[in-house]
Amino acid sequence: xxxxxxxxxxxxxxxxxxxxxxxxxxxxxxxxxxxxxxxxxxxxxxxxxxxxxxxxxxxxxxxxxxxxxxxxxxxxxxxxxxxxxxxxxxxxxxxxxxxxxxxxxxxxxxxxxxxxxxxxxxxxxxxxxxxxxxxxxxxxxxxxxxxxxxxxxxxxxxxxxxxxxxxxxxxxxxxxxxxxxxxxxxx
Numbered sequence: 608x609x610x611x612x613x614x615x616x617x618x619x620x621x622x623x624x625x626x627x628x629x630x631x632x633x634x635x636x637x638x639x640x641x642x643x644x645x646x647x648x649x650x651x652x653x654x655x656x657x658x659x660x661x662x663x664x665x666x667x668x669x670x671x672x673x674x675x676x677x678x679x680x681x682x683x684x685x686x687x688x689x690x691x692x693x694x695x696x697x698x699x700x701x702x703x704x705x706x707x708x709x710x711x712x713x714x715x716x717x718x719x720x721x722x723x724x725x726x727x728x729x730x731x732x733x734x735x736x737x738x739x740x741x742x743x744x745x746x747x748x749x750x751x752x753x754x755x756x757x758x759x760x761x762x763x764x765x766x767x768x769x770x771x772x773x774x775x776x777x778x779x780x781x782x783x784x785x786x787x788x789x790x791x792x793x794x
Contacts (some may be wrong), residue, residue: 618672631670635680638722638770642679647686647766650701653744657687661699661742664689669697673720675758677765680721688762692749700739700747701761702791707736717761718770725783727775731760 620628620751636642648655660683668676668689677691687701709732715727734752735746741747751759772783 620672624672628672631667632723633665635671635676635720637680640721640762641679642682643721643765643770644768645679645684647677647679647684650685650687650740653701653740653742657701660740661687661689661739665697665699668720671720674754675762677762679765679768686766687768688766690755690758690762692751692755692759698747698749699742700737700749700759700762701742701744703737703759704736704768705738705760705763706738707734708732709734715757717757719771720762721765722771722783722787725772725786727771727779727783729771729774731757735759737763743744773781 655689660678664676664678664681664687667681667696668674675688677688678685684701688703689697690697692698711733713733714728714730717729718726734750734757735750735756737749739747749755749759761771764770772780775783
């Protein structure tokens with residue numbers, strides 16, 4: 608059984624799927640890449656180029672075994688992400704807005720395809736309503752709860768230049784940054 612943590616689905620993979628995952632992760636920007644801290648610009652043109660980009664993002668997300676991927680994670684600073692709003696469905700949301708949040712929140716560990724090997728506790732509303740456009744410019748609206756609400760909020764954060772290490776407790780942030788700090792190896 609797969610375990611979902613933030614953007615990342617943790618599961619045992621066969622050699623072919625592990626190779627595909629590594630190739631996908633190599634195409635996803637990794638912390639501290641500057642694109643991850645940039646606020647994305649609204650998408651203005653819904654054309655074949657956008658639709659092609661969305662298909663590429665969906666493939667990357669699936670191959671990386673993620674449940675969400677924001678455009679700036681692949682180096683394009685546009686307000687767009689792909690995610691899994693329910694089991695076995697992948698959707699694109701262009702110019703997303705969280706239009707409602709529940710008062711009830713929950714703390715859970717989140718990981719990120721752009722910050723490999725780090726899990727941090729983050730408090731988020733348990734239910735949200737997300738509105739935006741799809742890759743064809745049609746209105747979309749999602750009523751999300753649990754992991755699907757968490758994933759959408761995580762992706763909207765990416766579009767605002769906010770990372771999981773920015774949302775967690777100071778202690779968890781220090782521990783995560785210590786893991787991410789380059790180490791000098793003397794041999």
